[in-house]
Amino acid sequence: MRYHYSGIFLALSALSTLPASLQAQQREQATDVERIQVTGSRIRQSELEGHNPVQILDRDYIDRSGMSSIGDLLQSITASGSALNTRFNSSGNFGFPPDGGGVGAGASTVDLRHLGTQRVLVLVDGLRWVNESSASGVGGVVDLNTIPMAIVDRIEVLEDGASSIYGSDAIAGVVNIITRQSQNGAALNARFGQFTKGDGDQGQLELSFGGEVERHSFFIAASFFDQKAVASNTRAQSSLPYPGTGNALGSAAIPAGLIDFIDPNTNQRQALFPTSSSPAYDPALTGCERSDNFSCFSDDDRFNYAEYNLLQTPNKRSSLFAQQRYQLTAQTQWYLRGLYNQRKSTNQAAAEPLFIGTANPTNFWADNLTIAADNPYNPFGFDLVAGGEDPNLLMLAYRPLEGGPRRFEQTVDTFYLSTGFSGDFIHSDRWFNWDINAAYSTNRAEQLNFGSYNARRLATGLGPIANCQAEAGCVPLNLFGANALTPDMLAYIQPVVRDNSENTLNLFSANLSGELVSLPAGELAFATGWEYRKYRGNYRPDGLTVAGEYNGVVSSPTSGSYHVNEVYAELSIPVLRDLAFADQLDLSLASRFSDYSTFGSELTSKAGLRWQLSSQLLLRGSWAEGFRAPNIGELFGSASGFDAVLTDPCSAPTDAGIQANCAALGVPASYEQPNPQIGIITGGNRELEPETSTSNNFGLVYSPEFASQTSWSERLDFSVSWYRHKLKGAIQALDAQTQLNLCVQTLRDDFCGGIQRNALGAIDNFSNALTNIGKIDTSGVDFDISWLQPATDYGQLRVDWRTTMMNYHRVFDANNERQPRTVAVEVNNSGIPRFSSNLNFNWGNDILNASWTMRYLSELTESCGRAASFAVCQNRPETGKNRLGSVVYHDVQFSWQTDELLSGLQVVIGLNNLFGKEPPICLSCTLNGYDPSNYEMPGSRFWYLQTRLQF
Incomplete structure (x- = not known):
């Protein structure tokens, strides 16, 4: 349901649960059961498994991954799609993308379900984070390199649509980064690593300090990270x-x-x-x-x-983070949080x-x-x-x-400041939680x-x-x-x-949650609230570029702003309890109304069902509407140009039909x-409408009693989750190669209208502007198995196996023409594997810990293009297809710790890509002969040594 008029403002005086305060321990309710808030719902709940599939990457998971950035960590999970990282040597190669966001040089981003980084909402402590500045445009996604790993307590990944809970951008899911709120004493963490070829050094130093005194708690962290370059000719x-x-x-x-x-x-x-x-x-x-x-x-x-x-591009990051919480009264708390982060990177x-x-x-x-x-x-x-x-x-x-x-050379400065109050109160013998929040954040970039x-x-x-x-x-x-x-x-x-660019976000929110009435099956719980956001962004290219004298890409300044008011309501309704085949049956409902200054209003809703058949088996499912509002770059981005690597079908064609069509286009x-x-010339479009979507999710969680608290198993859990996302009116430009091919094949004006040729037959103008183009339909299944061995005198073993299987991924343009991006095919430097799987074995006791992780990606195929006649086109060269074989990466880590030195010492040594697995050759990839969004780079056996000292 959509409303196309502006000026609507709905305000609620009610205040609710602090989205930023996702604490593990909350004030006990009248039922004396711990209630927590997990990403995907703003209602506090006592159940471990909620209505939504949420993957939690806790600090132990983060530490044993051996990864030093949030972006690399998230890109390693099986639900992740293709996204920028420091293996992308972006500037000067990819030019200006149609969305006006620039190339994101030196940035690291996250994609879920292969729906695009712009369709993932990134939160920090439940509040939105500022979008990136690349100094070549106004970005519409979050650069995860602006958030230091040192401040992270855990990361919650919601793998479901959540626009009704969080608003725009949450079509594919939500990443909520939870920061450390307190710490007892000081800690020093030092890390060094490099590739076994002796290059690509990574140095990291983190110093943190925290404490709790009566009503006050605080945490301060300073960190420095330095990654050296690796040249392709090595x-x-x-x-x-x-x-x-x-x-x-x-x-x-x-x-x-x-x-x-x-x-x-x-x-x-x-x-x-x-x-x-x-x-x-x-x-x-x-x-x-x-x-x-x-x-x-x-x-x-x-x-x-x-x-x-x-x-590998060089990347230096320095940051300072601090937050404090003060208990004003027994029921009221004030918090203050601030961050400064600087990134220096080079392409x-x-x-x-x-x-x-x-x-x-x-x-x-x-x-x-x-x-x-x-x-x-x-x-x-x-x-x-x-x-x-x-x-x-x-x-x-x-x-x-x-x-x-x-x-x-990029220098990117990120400033963030937020403050707010939270508390609880009793009304009619019922507990209620409330919060108000204000945040200001900006991201400024300069590129030389x-x-x-x-x-x-x-x-x-x-x-x-x-x-x-x-x-x-x-x-x-x-x-x-x-x-x-x-x-x-x-x-x-x-x-x-x-060149310079800047993104700024101002945010105010107020929320209230609690329990309204008692029903036969339990308490009717709710959450409601209001949020206001204002986005401002600008891009200022060099005067030489604006004047048209720059030999490289052509671009013009971009500037724009918009604001949005939103209200939401969410209900958790108990339906059945303590019955045969229904230990508990709950229904969840949520709606969010968003009023944008740029296009009007949007209403999104979500419904979910959680059916606990028994203590062993849980079924859950959801249906959700989603939307994504066009961002500043997409709306206001000025015309920009870049060089795309394309094959012109009119270049010495052998097919008689193509020859005739090329002649009709005036090609000699x-x-x-x-x-x-x-x-290619691209640009924003102020007439863009929001993308809309529907998401479906159905799954089960099975924890058999025969494998619970036995001699061989403390706990065994199975979960399966099926999902489907259907996106309409996707904001994107038609794939340039596809547009060129269809123009030559069909001579239709809707494909050829933006392509002009000179007297020699060469393309001298190629317009590839943004529009609400067609639809995306994707579906897959997640499989999870987790087993915990009972603790013994020798330690405890845990096994976690997570697999994602892609059923299909279909992209259609406005003319219902199928686009090339699909499952098991490499296109435009990215591919969608049919299967991706992570298997981890972790054993440990109070002193020693050992971890072994295997990461699997199934094979892809690509068009060999002009290289079809070469032997390197492995998969039936006569078909013009190249096979990118499946890969398995092995990561190992060992650690030793003791409490005998100060408050604790831990020494960690690890080796990622233990067997030196090389990425498959990619003929269509435009830079270094492989796909850096899916594979580790060539010669990437990487060792690291890390020490953690507490005092």
Whole structure:
């Protein structure tokens, strides 16, 4: 149900349970039963298993994972989908995504159920966290690297839709990070690790202090994390852009400079590159047998850009966190919480290519310049004209290695402050809990880009000598021969590009919960409340970029804000109790009304059933409506451009039907795509509507009595949970490769309307804007087994096995055309495995502990594309498919602890990827020949040593 009018404001004077105070121990109720609040419901409950499937990653789980960031930890669970991490060398490679959020360089995010990071709500102590700033856009997701691991007590992951409980973004689920509230004394935690190849060092230092005195408790933590880079050329598998194919699929922009031109004297077209630093073109030589220091270009001469990338990006994080709680009265508490976190990260890409000419359009200046005959470095003796009606310079593709690689250095500062009051009271012999909260948070980012070029100055320095002499600082430029650009030339055309962005969130909330009336089967419990949020964001690109002079991606400033008022109500209704086949049967109902300043109002509801048949068997199910409001980048993001790696179907097609369609599009029969990178223009859309969804979840939990408190088993639990999410009006752009393919195959205006070609047949404009596109339908099953051995004199063994099976994942555009992303297929640097499974064995006693974890991902397939003829296309090369085989990673950890030194000492040693499992080769992945969202990087056997000291 949706209302499309604004100005509605519903206020409740009632106050409820503090969402941030998810404490393990609450004030005892009249029934003398402990009641806690778990993510997925704001009603306190005494049952261990609630209406919703919630995975709790406690501190023991976190410590034995051997992982040093929240993002890496969450990406390792089986419900996780593809998300950014520090193995993504993002900047300069992925450009500007259509959502206006930027590339998220150096960030770490979380995806659930492969529905996208923007559809997961991240909370900290029950309150929303500020979205990221990437310095290249206004992000719509949370960067988990802004939250230090040192402050985490546990993480609760709700794997179900929860918009009626928490509002927008909770379509795929909720991640609630619970912070440490107190600590007795001080603790020091130091950690160092590196890959067994001797690189990728990670150093971590955490110092925390806390205590409780009468009515006051506090916790303070300072932490520092330093991760070093790993270069791609240090790993054999990733040292080529497409492993096993040589340079055949590399870049046409080469260090010597590829010149594709038509000699105006002979009208002969040639594609040559200089073989010396002082080439002298001989127009009499029209073939490839040459004696003029030029050579014909072939695929063997393409540039291997991947050797200059990073496999692991450097990442430094420093943080200070503090919170305190003060008991004002026996029933009232005040809290104050604050955090400052700074991240410094770097991404690196190969030297920025200079593409001149309309065979590979890039920007106005490069597409229309002239390399004048009087340029002292022009070896041809005639003007090389890129623009106009009759160009003779079709493409000059130069890779300036002498200018160094592109480096993108980010500094991101996060500030967070929240305060509030909570308490309880008795009315009519019933307990009620209330809270009010206020929070302010901001995320500010600056990015410095080194190694890029000023396209306008490039045109001036290559043009007529008089034009260059008329501009202060200009020197004639040389793009003919390797290392042709001198320091003076580089100083003229190579700027430092500075970009900034900021996201801010203001939040106020008030909540009330308790029990209303007694029913025959128990107490009717409720929760209700109000929340106000205001989002502000802006992106300020460098003036060079705004002016259109930047040789790389094109972008414009973005600025916008919106606010939302919300009210919600939730009921837990006991239906049956203490009957045959119904120890307890409860019904839960929830609704949330949201009024947005940007599009109007939305009402979402949820219903759940919890049926405790006996002490051994629990059935539960839920139905939920969900929605996601478009964020600032999606609404207000200005037009931006980036280079996508695409295969043009009109490049030397062999199919007669495709040839005819390409001719109808105006593509010459002789056209061959010179470079796989095609410029894409994206942008926000202020007419976007919210995404809407329905989610279904049904499952059971079985704890057999025969395996409870026996000689061989203290407890054995089985759980199965089936889920389905159906999303309509998804906010996204049509997959660019799919749009291009469908345009050529169908010639329909809805696919071809945004694609324009020049006289040479090359795509010179590709519009790929956001819209409410089609639908996503996904389903799967979670299986969990947990067994605990009875404690003995030697210790206790625990086994946990969690598996997620994807039934299907279907994506359709607005024309009901099936998109390529689906189960068991690798697309756009990410894949959805059919099975993902984690099996952990943990044994320990008071002194020693040992853990062994196995992580399994089932196989994927991908299109080999232009590499279909190569042997590395493993899975039936004649079909053009490549098989990415299944993998199993083994992680081991050992620890020893004693209380004899100060208050306690623990020493931990671990090894992740024990057997050095290599990721499968991915031919469609655009960076390092593998998918970093699913697999550990090549050569990733990683050891670490950690000490924890309490005093």
